[in-house]
Amino acid sequence: MSFELVLNNIQKHILLDDLEKSYFVSQLQEEAVSKKRLLLEQGNLCRNIYFIRSGSLRVFYRSKDGKESTVMFGIADWWITDMYCFVNKRPAMLSIEALEDSSVWKLDYCRLKKLYTEIPKLEKYFRILMQNAYCREQLRALDNITFTAEERYSRFVEKYPLISQKITQKDTASYLGITPEFLSSFKRKNQPS
């Protein structure tokens, strides 16, 4: 039942035979999240890593005083979780909310661990995913310390055109680490229509 997306994603990096494929997908569990609902809530144990089948999600941190910082957005064909808490079996520091009705495949820690021993090639697959994620985050950190808010905004729009189109300015601001008011003010300045 439509495991195409995740299997194609995997096969960009490694080759699985039919048995491995069917075993891999047998370990996935479907979950639907409707708009504005949380897939993971800050404080709860983060048991799963999620592959997004459809929809879009936002991973964010909420500080004690209520300020939200968006760590990442996820769309179809992306893996998403609170990685630190997932791999260390800690209560989540991050929440994951659906920006629209979404559907994911989830894989819990034990199953993933078992998969690594049963299909060692998956180590390579996830090694490459982690490697890409690392590079992405390092570039983001570099952007954060190098550019002004305005520059960061235009770089974000360029890099993630699909995502930046569908999210609200409030969420964009919380990803850039600025207030929605300030984002609004420099968008106006640049669109003097």
Added chain:
Amino acid sequence: MSFELVLNNIQKHILLDDLEKSYFVSQLQEEAVSKKRLLLEQGNLCRNIYFIRSGSLRVFYRSKDGKESTVMFGIADWWITDMYCFVNKRPAMLSIEALEDSSVWKLDYCRLKKLYTEIPKLEKYFRILMQNAYCREQLRALDNITFTAEERYSRFVEKYPLISQKITQKDTASYLGITPEFLSSFKRKNQPS
């Protein structure tokens, strides 16, 4: 000849037999970098990943107008490189300089690739390294968008006491994304001795 450090690092995560160990270390090449010299220079092809035997290094980006942003610091027992350019065989965007006389083991892309096929367990090892690096960078990005410069500074000192002790304020500032003048000004404010 003192491969202890790197072999111990590996054995925190996977088990290699003696043959694998000796093969692995046979692929490493030693390189010495004296203080202020560059191990990698922005623009040059980034062929290697480096394991730091001794000393300390700084990975940084220099923009056209000469402003430097420090991406990371590395001390003994850490792996370091311009990961994005290493895995994509691109000219380096980052430079790596020695903060003091240092010594590294280097491993080039081809050798690492060969090692992955010959000792598949290494996929797990690097998967874990990449996973940790990803988590670290994600937390850093979160810090950058959530906290003020002053808060980021004290969090940095707490998280990396060894590193923060040995580096200059100029380098600290370039890691935090602020000017040395501003770092100096709030350090004074908090130490009214």
Added chain:
DNA sequence: CGTCTATTTGAATGTACTCAAAAGCGGTGG
């Protein structure tokens, strides 16, 4: 000892935030 770079200090400026209020927009119920 002298040179070079890092650090400090201060004034002026620019970037980004806070708070408050108004306007816009989407969803929901009557």
Added chain:
DNA sequence: CCACCGCTTTTGAGTACATTCAAATAGACG
């Protein structure tokens, strides 16, 4: 289908955070 409600976005004034530039001081190194 329209009216209302809640949330997002806009706008502006005042403030705080952080930079720039310049000059003085302190430290490191040959």
